Structures are given as structure tokens and as C-alpha cells.
Amino acid sequence: MHFTRGKSAFHRNAAMILRFGKYGLAAPVLNALVRHTPLLDGDGQGAPPRAINYSADGQFIIQGDLLVGDISRRTPLDPGLRILDIGCGIGRLATALHRHRPGVIYTGFDVVRYGIEWCRKRLRDAPDFRFDHVDVRNRFYNPLGRINAESFHFPYDDNSFDLAVAISVFTHLLEDDTRRYFAEGIRTLRPGGRAYFTTFLPPDTIPQAAHFEFRHRIGAAMVERLEEPEMAVGYPLEFWEGLAAEHGARIAFLDRGSWTGQAGLPDYQDVLIFEKLR
Ligand SMILES: C[S@@+](CC[C@H](N)C(=O)[O-])C[C@H]1O[C@@H](n2cnc3c(N)ncnc32)[C@H](O)[C@@H]1O
Numbered sequence: 001m002h003f004t005r006g007k008s009a010f011h012r013n014a015a016m017i018l019r020f021g022k023y024g025l026a027a028p029v030l031n032a033l034v035r036h037t038p039l040l041d042g043d044g045q046g047a048p049p050r051a052i053n054y055s056a057d058g059q060f061i062i063q064g065d066l067l068v069g070d071i072s073r074r075t076p077l078d079p080g081l082r083i084l085d086i087g088c089g090i091g092r093l094a095t096a097l098h099r100h101r102p103g104v105i106y107t108g109f110d111v112v113r114y115g116i117e118w119c120r121k122r123l124r125d126a127p128d129f130r131f132d133h134v135d136v137r138n139r140f141y142n143p144l145g146r147i148n149a150e151s152f153h154f155p156y157d158d159n160s161f162d163l164a165v166a167i168s169v170f171t172h173l174l175e176d177d178t179r180r181y182f183a184e185g186i187r188t189l190r191p192g193g194r195a196y197f198t199t200f201l202p203p204d205t206i207p208q209a210a211h212f213e214f215r216h217r218i219g220a221a222m223v224e225r226l227e228e229p230e231m232a233v234g235y236p237l238e239f240w241e242g243l244a245a246e247h248g249a250r251i252a253f254l255d256r257g258s259w260t261g262q263a264g265l266p267d268y269q270d271v272l273i274f275e276k277l278r
Contacts, residue, residue, distance in 0.1 A: 027112070027113065027114065027142075027144075030052060030114040031113045031114045031117055033114075034052070034114045034117040034118050034121065035117045035121075040052055040114075040118065041121065041122075042122075045061065046060075046061060046095055046099070046122075047060035047061055047095075048060065048090050048091075048118050048122075052090065052114060052115075052118065053090060054089065054090060054112070054115070055089040055090050055092045055115075055168075060092055060095075061095075061096075063092060064092045064093060064095055064096030064099075065096055065099075065100070066266070067092065067093050067096060067167065068093070068096045068097060068100050068101065069266075070266055070267055070271070071163075071165065071196055072101075074194075074196065074252075074253055074255075074271075074273050075163055075194050075196065075273070077097070077100075077101045077104055077163075078103070078104075079101075079103025079104065080103060080104070080105065081101075081104045081105065081162050081163060082104075082105045082107075082160065082161045082162045082163070083097070083104055083105065083106045083107070083161060083162070083163045083164075083165060084107050084108075084109075084154075084156065084160075084161040084163070084164045084165070084185070084188060084189075085106065085107070085108035085109075085165045085166075085167075086109065086154075086164060086165065086166040086169055086181060086185055087109075087110055087111075087166055087167070087168075087169030087172075088108025088109060088110050088115075088116075088119065088131065089110055089112070089115050089168075090112075090114075090115035090118050090119065091108070091115070091118065091119035091122060091123070091131075092167075093108075093165065093167060094106055094108050094119055094123060094129055094131070095119075095122060095123070097129075098123055098126055098129060102126070102128075103128075104128070105128045106128060106129045106130065107130045107131075107132070107156065107161070108129075108130070108131050108132070109131070109132040109133070109134050109154075109155075110131075110133065110134070111133075111134060111135065111136045111137075111138055111141055111142035111145055112141055112142060113133045113135075116131045116132065116133040117133075119131045132155065134147065134152070134155070135147055136148070136149045136152050137149065138172060138173075138177075138230055139228070139229075139230045140172055140228065140230040140231055141172065141230075149173065149176075149177035149180060149181065150176035150177050150179070150180045151180065152180060152181075152184070153184065154184040154185075154187070154188055156188045157188070158187055158188065159188070159189065159190040159191065159193075160188055160190070161188050161189055161190065161193060162189070162190060162193045162194070163189075163193060163194050163195070163196065164185040164186075164188065164189050164193070164194075164195040164196070164197075165195075165196045165197075166181070166185065166195075166196075166197045166198065167196075167198050167269075168198055168269060169181070169197075169198075170182075170197055170198070170199045170233070170235070171198065171199060171200055171232060171233055171234070171269060172230045172231070172232075172233060173230070173233060174218055174219070174221045174223075174229060174230065174233060175218065175219040175220045175221045175235075176219075178221070178233075178235070178243075179243065182197075182243045182247065183243075183247055185197070186247040186248070186249050186274070186276055187247075189276045190276070191276050191277065191278050192275070192276065193275075193276050194252065194273055194274065194275055194276075195249070195272075195273065195274040195275075195276070196271065196273050197271070197272050197273075197274065198257070198267070198269040198270065198271050198272075199234065199235060199240070199269060199270050199271075199272060200212065200214065200222075200232070200233070200234030200235070200257075200259060200269060200270060201234065201235070201236065201237050201240075201254075201256075201270040201272075202214040202222050202234045202236070203260065206260070207260050207261050207262075208261075209260070209261025210259060210260040210261050211259050211260075211261070212224045212232050212234070212259065214232075214234045216229075220235055220236070220239045221233050221234070221235060222234040222235065222236070237254070240272055244274055247276075248276060248277050248278045249274045249275060249276050249277060250274065250275055250277060251272055251273070251274055252273045252274065252275040253271070253272075253273040254270070254271070254272055254273075255267055255270065255271040255273075256270055257269040257270045257271065
């Protein structure tokens, strides 16, 4: 997650241009390097090299371990559990699951091809871990993608997963895309299955210590920067409650995150755990 609060306009715009280079223009080169050479395989400790680790600010292994702990506090990760990881990135959760819960049956998909290529290579000996690339457009992560997120059909059957996870993904999706991804996430869950989705739930008054201000609105989405809205997106809790009701789900747990500056909380983003009712 990229904080902008307190950073200059110059810094923010330079970062935006660099991101377009990395996820747009340079992506084909990075894909080929990951796929066909060992240059970006990483240090052998299980993490991708820093240059292509776009998920965890360098703390890939530790954060992956924490994620497995956080999820299993709310939902047992038993052998045979079928997990869909929406926006799986460069395998922060997948590699941690493989370390700690190798018996789960995991599918992850993402719009950044080199992340998917890296995961496939890293877990090539794990047949129950599958990774799919989808060329869905996201102005932040896949600016040249060809498919609209708001009409994207997840390439999986109805009721085919026990647990759907989206970590730091809805925090990059505007309203129409979020509505679609939520509907698709619930569609592919079996009745009684759970969805572990992280989000930002901006309080009515955002504390001074918070990392984001969310002063702008685009529909129901609360965004940090109008120039680059998908950089950080939040939604009011009522929005999620409405979506859950619309799709036959309910919120089973809400865990607040520390992004507002509150100390002592295990998660950074707010976590909503949904249960599919029927
Ligand atoms: C902050 S990263 C988090 C990655 C991963 N979930 C993790 O926790 O390490 C956000 C991820 O969302 C993915 N993403 C953005 N838009 C997406 C979309 N429309 N469909 C699937 N993934 C998307 C990005 O490519 C990126 O990998």
C-alpha cells in the first residue's frame, strides 16, 4: 500500500509515472525475464526480489506468515479447503499457505502477469496450487489491460470454493468493479463458505494519525487521490452491508485495522468476513 499523506505533489506524480512504467510499459520485459531466465527468481529464501515484490514492502515472508495466522483465527485452514485468492499478487499468501498449510487446494488469479509467472515458477512442484492470469484493466496495476473489471466473469464454476480471499484488492477497485468482484466472489463460493475481504472503512471523522484522508467521492467509493483514484479506495460499512444482502451473504466478523493510527491491532486494513447464506 502506498501512503501519500504528507508527500509532495511532485513525489506523488513521479511515483505515478514510475508505476505506469513498471506495470504498463515494462511489463512485457519483466514477464519474459521471470518466465525465461533465473534473474528474478529471488534469493532462494522464498521471496521474490525487491525489484518485483509489489505486495509487501520487503516483508514478504513475515507478512505472509501473519496473513495465514490472521485468516486462520477466523476460518480454519484445514486440508482440502478450496481457496480462491482474488488478486493474489506475487504469491505472498500462496507461498505462506504452502509453508504452513500445504494440504489446502489453492487457486489465485491476478492482472499482473509477471506476478503470476513468478508464482507458477516458485510453486511448480505444488500441484494443488494453481495461478491464472487475467488481462483485466486496473489503472494502477494493469493500465493496458483489455478486459473491463465491471463485466469480468471469474473463470470458475458456481459454488466451487470454500473460502474466497481478497487482500488489499478492493482497496484498489472503484464502485462498479467492486460490485462485480463481490458478486463473482460470492457466486463462486459454496453456501456456508466464507469470504475474507480487506477494505478501508473510513470513519466519519478520520483521525489525524490515519495514513489516508479519503476526502473525495466517486459514487460510493471514497478515494485518496482524484488523479489516481485506484491507488487507495475505501467504502462505508453500509455499502458492504448492502452488497451482502443483495447477494445472499452476511457479515460474520469485522476486524478494524491499524491504518487509522490505532495501535495494537493485528491487521493493517479493515477486514470483513462474509458468510454465504444460500
Ligand atoms: C496490494 S496488491 C495485493 C496483492 C496480494 N493480494 C497480497 O496481499 O499480497 C493488490 C493486487 O490486486 C491486484 N488487482 C488489481 N485489480 C485487479 C483486478 N481487477 N482483478 C484481479 N486482481 C487485481 C493487483 O494486480 C495486485 O496484485
